[in-house]
Amino acid sequence: MNRFDITYFYGPTDDYIVKQEVIRDIADAGFTLIPVESNDPWVNRKALALCREYGLKALVRDGRVEKMLYTPGADVETLAQEVAREYQAYDDVIQGWYIVDEPQTGTFALLGRIQEAFHAVSPGKEVYINLFPDYASPGMLQAKDYDDYLEQFMTVVRPDVLCYDYYHFLQRDRSAKDAEFGIVPNEKEQGIREAAIGMEDRDGFFGNMQAVWEKGRKYNTPIMLIVLLVEHGYYRNLTRSEILWEVSHSLVYGVKRMSYFTYWLPAADDFWKYDNAMTDAEGRLQPHYYDVQSINVRLAHLGAELFDKTSTAVFHLDPSEKYGRPFEPYGGVCSVMGGASVIGFFDDGSFLVTNKDFRRDVILRLETTGGAMEQYDDMAGVWKPAGALERLSIEAGGARLLRFCK
Numbered sequence: 001m002n003r004f005d006i007t008y009f010y011g012p013t014d015d016y017i018v019k020q021e022v023i024r025d026i027a028d029a030g031f032t033l034i035p036v037e038s039n040d041p042w043v044n045r046k047a048l049a050l051c052r053e054y055g056l057k058a059l060v061r062d063g064r065v066e067k068m069l070y071t072p073g074a075d076v077e078t079l080a081q082e083v084a085r086e087y088q089a090y091d092d093v094i095q096g097w098y099i100v101d102e103p104q105t106g107t108f109a110l111l112g113r114i115q116e117a118f119h120a121v122s123p124g125k126e127v128y129i130n131l132f133p134d135y136a137s138p139g140m141l142q143a144k145d146y147d148d149y150l151e152q153f154m155t156v157v158r159p160d161v162l163c164y165d166y167y168h169f170l171q172r173d174r175s176a177k178d179a180e181f182g183i184v185p186n187e188k189e190q191g192i193r194e195a196a197i198g199m200e201d202r203d204g205f206f207g208n209m210q211a212v213w214e215k216g217r218k219y220n221t222p223i224m225l226i227v228l229l230v231e232h233g234y235y236r237n238l239t240r241s242e243i244l245w246e247v248s249h250s251l252v253y254g255v256k257r258m259s260y261f262t263y264w265l266p267a268a269d270d271f272w273k274y275d276n277a278m279t280d281a282e283g284r285l286q287p288h289y290y291d292v293q294s295i296n297v298r299l300a301h302l303g304a305e306l307f308d309k310t311s312t313a314v315f316h317l318d319p320s321e322k323y324g325r326p327f328e329p330y331g332g333v334c335s336v337m338g339g340a341s342v343i344g345f346f347d348d349g350s351f352l353v354t355n356k357d358f359r360r361d362v363i364l365r366l367e368t369t370g371g372a373m374e375q376y377d378d379m380a381g382v383w384k385p386a387g388a389l390e391r392l393s394i395e396a397g398g399a400r401l402l403r404f405c406k
Contacts, residue, residue: 004303005033010262030296037061048090061098080117096126165226207323222256245397252344254311301381309346355394376401
């Protein structure tokens with residue numbers, strides 16, 4: 001990974017990803033990396049050609065690779081060579097190989113072999129695998145607990161990037177949803193359903209983030225998060241401030257790539273009942289397209305500014321937070337008052353301060369060891385003088401990047 005990227009999980013279907021106007025809309029929304037994931041190599045090659053035209057990078061998901069996970073005795077090395085050769089004309093566009101979503105530990109040894117095989121045939125390309133969140137059951141993980149799941153992944157697969165998905169915002173009134181979703185097709189969906197009942201929102205966003213942050217630091221591996229966007233099942237239609245909240249509270253933990261679930265509206269599903277993606281199923285732009293487009297302008301600047309920095313400490317100024325580390329003076333900051341927030345410090349002395357309230361703006365009061373400060377303008381992508389900053393205004397769900405003048 002050599003730059004901060006913005007991507008998504010689930011994009012245009014085969015009929016649409018080969019259309020110029022569809023790829024143009026993706027680029028215009030501020031995405032820089034997209035999954036190219038048809039089972040038809042011709043479609044993938046056509047999409048890669050359009051990515052080149054619009055300056056996008058791609059993670060290629062070739063269906064033959066995932067099938068290896070369920071094929072005893074598969075010749076991993078030969079297939080990796082075949083897949084790499086299939087797309088060799090687009091080497092400048094391909095950033096890596098997307099292997100599988102939410103694997104169980106029983107596949108980790110083979111995933112490690114697959115990763116080694118692709119590293120051998122395409123040096124410099126990453127291998128991308130997305131993990132379960134911590135609300136998956138031990139049976140779904142095939143591990144005694146989530147820490148065991150992460151530790152096995154890091155030691156057996158030794159991934160290029162540590163990525164997981166986490167969907168925080170639940171429907172406010174789920175009594176009707178219980179009746180709607182009376183038929184639960186599999187263990188994963190049953191587990192998610194049971195976890196959702198009785199909670200306003202999931203309370204483990206920061207616990208999961210902390211666990212992944214610690215593994216990333218331990219193994220010197222960049223971290224990535226896929227956050228909720230599309231309304232489905234027990235997950236509500238988000239406001240722009242709730243989307244911004246997810247982004248801000250990923251950046252504060254030093255993520256090196258952001259992903260949204262989803263860009264394209266998935267096919268009709270009697271259980272999940274997808275709605276309110278960035279586009280509809282025919283590519284027409286929806287309100288969330290413009291929400292994310294505006295957020296991505298700022299995300300691109302902040303992500304690029306933070307990309308080469310290492311997250312050193314993250315503190316919570318919120319007495320109701322069960323999982324985050326309580327604040328203590330650090331990095332020249334003595335206290336932050338005025339509302340619930342998270343403050344993340346980086347190895348160059350800069351720090352990101354968030355507003356944990358996604359409903360209203362806040363004005364925080366900072367007490368520091370003194371000295372003039374600078375504030376990062378995430379719309380323009382430049383540092384600006386902030387003087388002896390004592391009051392910090394942050395919009396609902398937003399964040400501000402600060403540093404002391406040198």
